Each structure stands twice: as structure tokens, then as C-alpha cells.
Amino acid sequence: MTNSPLSEGVVAGRLSGAELTENFADLHPALDTHEALVAADRCYFCHDAPCMEACPTDIDIPLFIRQIATGTPEAAARTILSQNILGGMCARVCPTETLCEEVCVREVAEGKPVKIGELQRYATDTLMASGEHPFERAPATGKKVAVVGAGPAGLSCAHRLATYGHDVTVFDGRAKPGGLNEFGIASYKSVDNFAAREVDWLLKIGGITVETGKRLGDGLSLASLQADYDAVFLGLGLGGVNALGVEGEDKSGVDDAVDFISDLRQASDLAGVEIGRDVVVIGGGMTAVDAAVQAKLLGALNVSLVYRRGRDRMNASVFEQDLAASKGVRIITNASPVAIHGNGSVREIEFEYTDDDLNATGQTVRLAADQVFKAIGQTLVGDGLPDLDGGKIAVDGTGRTSVLGIWAGGDCATGGDDLTVTAVAEGRDAAEDMHQSLA
Amino acid sequence: MADLTSDFIGIKSPNPFWLASAPPTDKEYNVRRAFEAGWGGVVWKTLGEEGPPVVNVNGPRYGAIHGADRRLLGLNNIELITDRPLEVNLEEMTRVKRDYPDHALIASVMVPCEEDAWKKILPMIAETGCDGFELNFGCPHGMAERGMGSAVGQVPDYIEMVARWCKEATDLPVIVKLTPNITNILYPAEAALRGGADAVSLINTINSITSVNLDVMSPEPMIDGKGTHGGYCGPAVKPIAMNMVAEIARNPETANLPISGIGGITTWRDAAEFMALGAGNVQVCTAAMTYGFKIVQEMISGLSQWMDEKGYTSTSDFVGMATPNVTDWQYLNLNHITKAEINQDDCIKCGRCYAACEDTSHQAIEMSEDRVFTVKDDECVACNLCVNVCPVEGCITMRTLEPGEMDERTGQPVAAEYGNWTVHPNNPSVQAAE
CATH class of the missing domain: 3.20.20.70 (Aldolase class I)
Known part of the structure; x- marks a missing residue:
């Protein structure tokens, strides 16, 4: 190993292979059976449970936990998966601390919620390890549906449609299906190639064809899909990245956080992933935290996460903020980037302190930076899409767009937070409506 | 000691x-x-x-x-x-x-x-x-x-x-x-x-x-x-x-x-x-x-x-x-009337009292939109089931009604005197003796 955290510039191999393996291990190691039973015993089986209300996919949480407690985790998994076919991934990436676990009555009473997310993982992992796919495809209807985007929304939609016997073709521009599950989530949240394994398992329902390397405007047109299929679902995600709009943004070393996260996830050897010595991440959401934490785990000496508003306004949950802090990420708030300095490559980034209303205070600070990651939001890209609202495809409660026969869901569509679990719910619900209209 | x-x-x-x-x-x-x-x-x-x-x-x-x-x-x-x-x-x-x-x-x-x-x-x-x-x-x-x-x-x-x-x-x-x-x-x-x-x-x-x-x-x-x-x-x-x-x-x-x-x-x-x-x-x-x-x-x-x-x-x-x-049931004071009371400060809103009462008892607990649980005195028979299923000790208690206080379930004021089954008008053996 020739490099270390102290090495200047953007270089690979700052840490040993052993250190990297340890750093990128499962954030929450799986519960073993004993731990799961202990955790399940804490559930009160609440009436009309608040956790269930808080789940975007309405999983019957008290029921599945009781099924774990009574020794039938496979039944628990079926309870979960019937509402959320990507329940395995959601168990790993859901910000449970702001969803089900936030409203768990034991969180309210004791500050210690039932470990709903980890129990969900225990159940779904158990079922998936058995190799069983718990759903059966209805007799083929002969109807054809095109799903654009093999992310959580598209996969959820496709699976539900396939269950009803429709023939589904899922298109995705990338080389692999999975969307953000495969490309957009920190590695330590989805170890052992889980996203790909989950897709393979999901496809066991049958009736789904995945065609990769095809995106709208690049080998695929909405018009031809409308002509060739009985219905179309758009789960495009957000393909564009917001720019900072400051001087020097074009300098070498200024990158998009989503690309960094994606490259890291797809890297066959973490020791080959380059990272700066002084890394600055700009943004306050999950993407910013995922980038900052992973930069630190790769061996960056200094990692700062800089957000223009106060900590309470960050989209990243308190758990995520604490995770970042615990890994040694410095969180700086109320600072907006004003200039990126350097001769060809970035050397420093300059911020101006702002108040909570983003008014400039006149005070500035410069941070050493040989790498800057932008994580200030993503945008929908594409022409000829159905009507937009606020930069997203406008949909009604059932996912219908302004164009008859085209539904949309997930991050590209209006409604709900940009979360995996929300995308799964929207894909599922759109599929239900599509099925009704196909009948 | x-x-x-x-x-x-x-x-x-x-x-x-x-x-x-x-x-x-x-x-x-x-x-x-x-x-x-x-x-x-x-x-x-x-x-x-x-x-x-x-x-x-x-x-x-x-x-x-x-x-x-x-x-x-x-x-x-x-x-x-x-x-x-x-x-x-x-x-x-x-x-x-x-x-x-x-x-x-x-x-x-x-x-x-x-x-x-x-x-x-x-x-x-x-x-x-x-x-x-x-x-x-x-x-x-x-x-x-x-x-x-x-x-x-x-x-x-x-x-x-x-x-x-x-x-x-x-x-x-x-x-x-x-x-x-x-x-x-x-x-x-x-x-x-x-x-x-x-x-x-x-x-x-x-x-x-x-x-x-x-x-x-x-x-x-x-x-x-x-x-x-x-x-x-x-x-x-x-x-x-x-x-x-x-x-x-x-x-x-x-x-x-x-x-x-x-x-x-x-x-x-x-x-x-x-x-x-x-x-x-x-x-x-x-x-x-x-x-x-x-x-x-x-x-x-x-x-x-x-x-x-x-x-x-x-x-x-x-x-x-x-x-x-320790006595026989027939000597228990039937004029002793209690009602469940839920301490809202202690309540963690799990709703178990509600499920138990609504499904298996006397439909005497009300649940509001925002999960506030309250006892309906006009339905509560004081069975104590809610107390027993509540996961928070002391959150639900039984309040003893004072003599003269109205029992909203029966519409009768609470009698001051002790009265058990042996003297209750519904007891056939009491009637037979009369």
C-alpha cells in the first residue's frame, strides 16, 4: 500500500483491503434467530398500529412481528411482501427512524422502538434464503405492459402486473436493473450484492422481460411504446443533477455525488476507488450523507458535509446525521458555496455563511478540497413526457398521467417523498389501477 | 431491620x-x-x-x-x-x-x-x-x-x-x-x-x-x-x-x-x-x-x-x-362501583385497551382520530380487563365511585350501604324466602 489518508490528491488505496472490508461491512448486521425473537417480543401488537399507518406501503407490521415471534418468519415475509415486494431492500434502506419506528409506541414511551426494520429484514432474508418465491402468476391475460425504468417503482409495478397475468417488459437505460437500489445507495446498506439478488428473486414470478441499455430518447420512444403495448408505466427516476451555479464548478475534482456512489457500488475492488484527501460534500440529504460517509470509509483524511440551511432542515434523518458524525464527517451548516478555487483542479472551496432564510452574512470561509461532491438534488430529464407539475410528471392518486394509457410513479412523479418505499407503493398502486383498466 | x-x-x-x-x-x-x-x-x-x-x-x-x-x-x-x-x-x-x-x-x-x-x-x-x-x-x-x-x-x-x-x-x-x-x-x-x-x-x-x-x-x-x-x-x-x-x-x-x-x-x-x-x-x-x-x-x-x-x-x-x-362470591359488595380511568400522561397509545374492550368486553373505551383513548362511564362495567392488558403499569386504574355519585351505566346513584347477592332482589332464593 503506497497511499494513506495523508496522501495528497484524488488517489486510490488509502486504506488496506482489510480496513476497507471492515468499513464497508453491513451497517446493521442481520439479526440472528435469538435476537429476532427477543426483538419481536417487544412488540405490543397495537390496535390500528401507528407503525402501519406510517409505512408508505401499509405493511401489517404487528402481524408480521407476531408471526416472527411465533416461529413463522416465512409467513411474516409473505405479510410484508404482499404489500411491498421490495421489502428486503426497504428493510435495509428505509429511514425507519422517520417512518414506522418513529411512531412506534415504545419509541414514544421509552425512546427505544421495536426494531421493525431489522425484523423485516430477518423475515424477508429467511424467506429469500429458502429460494421460495411466495407469489403465483395468474393465467396469462395476453395484455402487454411496458415499464420504463427498472428501479423500485418500475419493479414493483412490473411484479404486481405479472402477478395478474399480464406480460411485462421492463426497460432500463443502465446495464443492470435495480435503479437506485443498485446504483444509488451506500454500499454498507446493501452488502453481498443484495439489490441484484433481490431483482433475480422478484423476477421468479415470471412474465417479466428486462431489457437493459434502453432509455427514452435512446432506442426507445414513448409513442412506439404506446403503440406496441396496452399500457405504459414510467418509473424513470431523476436522471439529472442540479448544478451549484458557482464560479469554478467546471474544475477537475468537482463531481456529482450520485456518480461517486454509483461507481463505488459497481466497483469490483474498493481499493481501486479513488478518493480525495480533503473531500467536501455539498448538500443535506441522504445522497450527501451516503457520499460523505463513504468518502470517509475509503480513507479520506478530512470530509466535510456542508449544507446551506440549519441542521433541522436537512433531509437526511437525525440517524443519518449521527451516522455521518460517528464516522468522522464534519457537518457544517448555514454555509452556501460561492466559488471553487484552484488551478485546473479544485484546491479550495469558498462558502459564505447564511442565516436560516439564506441571507448572506458577508462572512466567508475556505475549505481545503481536492474533491467536491455535489448532492443538491436531482431533476427529471426527458422530452415529450406527459404534463409536468413542479418539474415532475403530474399524476393522480392512482398514478395516471395526463396521457391516457400512461401511468407514472417513483421519484419522477409527483406525490410522496423520494424514498424507495414510496416508489414501491406508487408502482404497486399504479399496477392495480392499470390492471383495472386492462380488464 | x-x-x-x-x-x-x-x-x-x-x-x-x-x-x-x-x-x-x-x-x-x-x-x-x-x-x-x-x-x-x-x-x-x-x-x-x-x-x-x-x-x-x-x-x-x-x-x-x-x-x-x-x-x-x-x-x-x-x-x-x-x-x-x-x-x-x-x-x-x-x-x-x-x-x-x-x-x-x-x-x-x-x-x-x-x-x-x-x-x-x-x-x-x-x-x-x-x-x-x-x-x-x-x-x-x-x-x-x-x-x-x-x-x-x-x-x-x-x-x-x-x-x-x-x-x-x-x-x-x-x-x-x-x-x-x-x-x-x-x-x-x-x-x-x-x-x-x-x-x-x-x-x-x-x-x-x-x-x-x-x-x-x-x-x-x-x-x-x-x-x-x-x-x-x-x-x-x-x-x-x-x-x-x-x-x-x-x-x-x-x-x-x-x-x-x-x-x-x-x-x-x-x-x-x-x-x-x-x-x-x-x-x-x-x-x-x-x-x-x-x-x-x-x-x-x-x-x-x-x-x-x-x-x-x-x-x-x-x-x-x-x-x-378471602370470602365467597356471594358476600362481595355489589354496591361497590368502580370505573376505569386512563391517565393520558402515561398512555403510550398502543390501543390494546381499546381492542380488548371493543372486541371482547363492553365497548366502553372510545378511540379518537388522534388515538386518545377514554373510558365511557355509561358502558364501563369495571371488569378490569383494560388494566390487565395495558403494558404500562399504573396507566389505567379503577376509581371507586363515592356513595351518592351517579353510576352512568345504570342511571342509579351509588348506594352507601353494603349489599351482596344474598340480599339482592334478583336472587331467587331471596324471593323464595319472602
Whole structure:
């Protein structure tokens, strides 16, 4: 190993292979059976449970936990998966601390919620390890549906449609299906190639064809899909990245956080992933935290996460903020980037302190930076899409767009937070409506 | 600090906590450790006749019922009496008693239902210096099939007969251990009294099957694909045991018969409850088998603290204090009216009270849109189910209505006077008398 955290510039191999393996291990190691039973015993089986209300996919949480407690985790998994076919991934990436676990009555009473997310993982992992796919495809209807985007929304939609016997073709521009599950989530949240394994398992329902390397405007047109299929679902995600709009943004070393996260996830050897010595991440959401934490785990000496508003306004949950802090990420708030300095490559980034209303205070600070990651939001890209609202495809409660026969869901569509679990719910619900209209 | 020394039918011990006759008291090694740990006495694991000892199964002896976090709530066993030679036990008992003269050492005995057998063995055992005998008429498995244990305990005439033989054979106190596997505990208790027993101890274990292996289709504990009923004990049996203790304590004929309370005693509070119902001391087994001998330290400190707080200087101060308040249903005051009250500050909004009341009781709890749970006084019959299912202790309480206060359920003001079923107008026998 020739490099270390102290090495200047953007270089690979700052840490040993052993250190990297340890750093990128499962954030929450799986519960073993004993731990799961202990955790399940804490559930009160609440009436009309608040956790269930808080789940975007309405999983019957008290029921599945009781099924774990009574020794039938496979039944628990079926309870979960019937509402959320990507329940395995959601168990790993859901910000449970702001969803089900936030409203768990034991969180309210004791500050210690039932470990709903980890129990969900225990159940779904158990079922998936058995190799069983718990759903059966209805007799083929002969109807054809095109799903654009093999992310959580598209996969959820496709699976539900396939269950009803429709023939589904899922298109995705990338080389692999999975969307953000495969490309957009920190590695330590989805170890052992889980996203790909989950897709393979999901496809066991049958009736789904995945065609990769095809995106709208690049080998695929909405018009031809409308002509060739009985219905179309758009789960495009957000393909564009917001720019900072400051001087020097074009300098070498200024990158998009989503690309960094994606490259890291797809890297066959973490020791080959380059990272700066002084890394600055700009943004306050999950993407910013995922980038900052992973930069630190790769061996960056200094990692700062800089957000223009106060900590309470960050989209990243308190758990995520604490995770970042615990890994040694410095969180700086109320600072907006004003200039990126350097001769060809970035050397420093300059911020101006702002108040909570983003008014400039006149005070500035410069941070050493040989790498800057932008994580200030993503945008929908594409022409000829159905009507937009606020930069997203406008949909009604059932996912219908302004164009008859085209539904949309997930991050590209209006409604709900940009979360995996929300995308799964929207894909599922759109599929239900599509099925009704196909009948 | 309260004086915990105990005098039970003349048998003195540093405290009222004895280890019951069971595996923990099977040999010198355990009993010495028990005394060192603080136990006031032990009832030595049941001795049988001279000669080849009984044999135990060589597979599992215990089955269990667990609560949350595998807390052991109930245990059953298919173990027999001591499987070590009589002379070995007697030698060990002699040594232990010599070294612990101030601790109680009771010999549990079970021999065939023949006069000679009992009259022969008791004097032999007495030579160990033991403080008394406990006649094991309770074991429900194995020995019962050979005409011993609960096979004797289920026939009051046998109890009386054997107790009399034993009293004739020894001057030491004789305690008769009762089986709960009968219809009415008073019959065996009265028989023991007639036979001259100095005390009864209860309960022995309850006939039970704790679980079924659904793969093999066999009861558990399972021995080579088969199981048998075992004796059930542990916290789960405490309510059954306490009722039987109370029945004996409040029965005029047996009211003065000393009782050694047994059955799921796990904490100082359990012990105090048994004693309040009339037990002069208590015996413990499952709690020690679950947590080890050290638990007696909590029992000692807890009982002492409680006695100090209540101003009791001796355990005899409170033994039987609750007995007069154990009555028949027909004497309960029907004019005593309470209503459930939910403390909103303590409520964690789990809704279990609502589900229980709405689905299985009187639809007397209202749930608002924002999960505020309130009691509907006009529906509440004060059943206490909500109190019992609430996970937060003290969150739901029962408020007693004052005389004159309106009971919104009946539309009647609360009567000030006591009025029970025997004088209630709906009671047919009251009308018949008029």
C-alpha cells in the first residue's frame, strides 16, 4: 500500500483491503434467530398500529412481528411482501427512524422502538434464503405492459402486473436493473450484492422481460411504446443533477455525488476507488450523507458535509446525521458555496455563511478540497413526457398521467417523498389501477 | 431491620425461605451451597426405601413454558425421588445438619403405603438429626403408578392412615405435602389433620403436558418418541397454589393447621402473599432452578424492607392477615362501583385497551382520530380487563365511585350501604324466602 489518508490528491488505496472490508461491512448486521425473537417480543401488537399507518406501503407490521415471534418468519415475509415486494431492500434502506419506528409506541414511551426494520429484514432474508418465491402468476391475460425504468417503482409495478397475468417488459437505460437500489445507495446498506439478488428473486414470478441499455430518447420512444403495448408505466427516476451555479464548478475534482456512489457500488475492488484527501460534500440529504460517509470509509483524511440551511432542515434523518458524525464527517451548516478555487483542479472551496432564510452574512470561509461532491438534488430529464407539475410528471392518486394509457410513479412523479418505499407503493398502486383498466 | 427468624411448628430457621424437596436439595454439595447462599432451610430431596434406588429417565426430564425474552413461566418434570442410595443421603444429611445446626433440615419421605415401611424408615432418618419429616403424597408421575406419591395424596383415608403411622413412629414434626391434583383441597387437608399431622405443605406439582413436538407428534419432554404427564410448577402455578392455601386457611376445621406455602414463589412479594393468606413459611424450587441460589438474597432484603415499611417486627405479625378477606362470591359488595380511568400522561397509545374492550368486553373505551383513548362511564362495567392488558403499569386504574355519585351505566346513584347477592332482589332464593 503506497497511499494513506495523508496522501495528497484524488488517489486510490488509502486504506488496506482489510480496513476497507471492515468499513464497508453491513451497517446493521442481520439479526440472528435469538435476537429476532427477543426483538419481536417487544412488540405490543397495537390496535390500528401507528407503525402501519406510517409505512408508505401499509405493511401489517404487528402481524408480521407476531408471526416472527411465533416461529413463522416465512409467513411474516409473505405479510410484508404482499404489500411491498421490495421489502428486503426497504428493510435495509428505509429511514425507519422517520417512518414506522418513529411512531412506534415504545419509541414514544421509552425512546427505544421495536426494531421493525431489522425484523423485516430477518423475515424477508429467511424467506429469500429458502429460494421460495411466495407469489403465483395468474393465467396469462395476453395484455402487454411496458415499464420504463427498472428501479423500485418500475419493479414493483412490473411484479404486481405479472402477478395478474399480464406480460411485462421492463426497460432500463443502465446495464443492470435495480435503479437506485443498485446504483444509488451506500454500499454498507446493501452488502453481498443484495439489490441484484433481490431483482433475480422478484423476477421468479415470471412474465417479466428486462431489457437493459434502453432509455427514452435512446432506442426507445414513448409513442412506439404506446403503440406496441396496452399500457405504459414510467418509473424513470431523476436522471439529472442540479448544478451549484458557482464560479469554478467546471474544475477537475468537482463531481456529482450520485456518480461517486454509483461507481463505488459497481466497483469490483474498493481499493481501486479513488478518493480525495480533503473531500467536501455539498448538500443535506441522504445522497450527501451516503457520499460523505463513504468518502470517509475509503480513507479520506478530512470530509466535510456542508449544507446551506440549519441542521433541522436537512433531509437526511437525525440517524443519518449521527451516522455521518460517528464516522468522522464534519457537518457544517448555514454555509452556501460561492466559488471553487484552484488551478485546473479544485484546491479550495469558498462558502459564505447564511442565516436560516439564506441571507448572506458577508462572512466567508475556505475549505481545503481536492474533491467536491455535489448532492443538491436531482431533476427529471426527458422530452415529450406527459404534463409536468413542479418539474415532475403530474399524476393522480392512482398514478395516471395526463396521457391516457400512461401511468407514472417513483421519484419522477409527483406525490410522496423520494424514498424507495414510496416508489414501491406508487408502482404497486399504479399496477392495480392499470390492471383495472386492462380488464 | 425486621426479624426474619422463623418458627414453623417448632422448627427454627434464620428466615422463612426453605428450598422445597426437589433437585436443588438432592445432595450435600447443593444443600451446603444453599445454606451458604442464605436459605433458611431445606426439605431434602425425597428419600425412598433401602435397597436399589429408583432410576430416572436418561432423556430430558423437564419441559417449560416461556414468556417474553424466554422468561421461564412454567416448568414441568418427570424426575422421580432421589436416585441415590438411602445410606448415602443419610450420611450427607447427618454431616450437613451437624455443620448447620441453626438451619432447618427436613426429610421428605416416600415409601410404599404399608405401616412397616413407614415405621421402619422414619427412626432411621431421625438419626441424621433432621428437624422433621415431610410426607411426599404429591408426586404425580412415576411413583404414583407404584401406589405412592399422589396415589396416596388423592385418597384422604390413606393420608390420614399414613400420617397416623408416622406420628406414632416419631416425635419429630410431621408435615403432609398435598397434591393439587384433586377436586377439593380441603378433603386431603382435613385428612392430614385427622391423622395428626403437624402441618401441611402445598402445592406439589400439577399434572401437565407442557408442549407437543409437532414433528414427532409426541408430548415433551420427549423420551424416544414418547412423553408422559409431568409435574407442573413455577410462576404459572402460583395463583392455583395460593387459592388452595387460602381455602385451607379459611376453612374452620383446618384454620389452625399450619401451612408451608409452595407454588411458583419467585420473589419476596410472592412469599409475602402466600404468608398473608396463611402460610407460616414458604418453600421455593423453580425460582432457584431458574436463577440459582442467590435469589434468596433478594427475598430476604425485600421481605425485610417491606416488613420495616409496614411496621411488622416478626413474620408471624402478618401471617394470615389476608385470610379473613378471602370470602365467597356471594358476600362481595355489589354496591361497590368502580370505573376505569386512563391517565393520558402515561398512555403510550398502543390501543390494546381499546381492542380488548371493543372486541371482547363492553365497548366502553372510545378511540379518537388522534388515538386518545377514554373510558365511557355509561358502558364501563369495571371488569378490569383494560388494566390487565395495558403494558404500562399504573396507566389505567379503577376509581371507586363515592356513595351518592351517579353510576352512568345504570342511571342509579351509588348506594352507601353494603349489599351482596344474598340480599339482592334478583336472587331467587331471596324471593323464595319472602
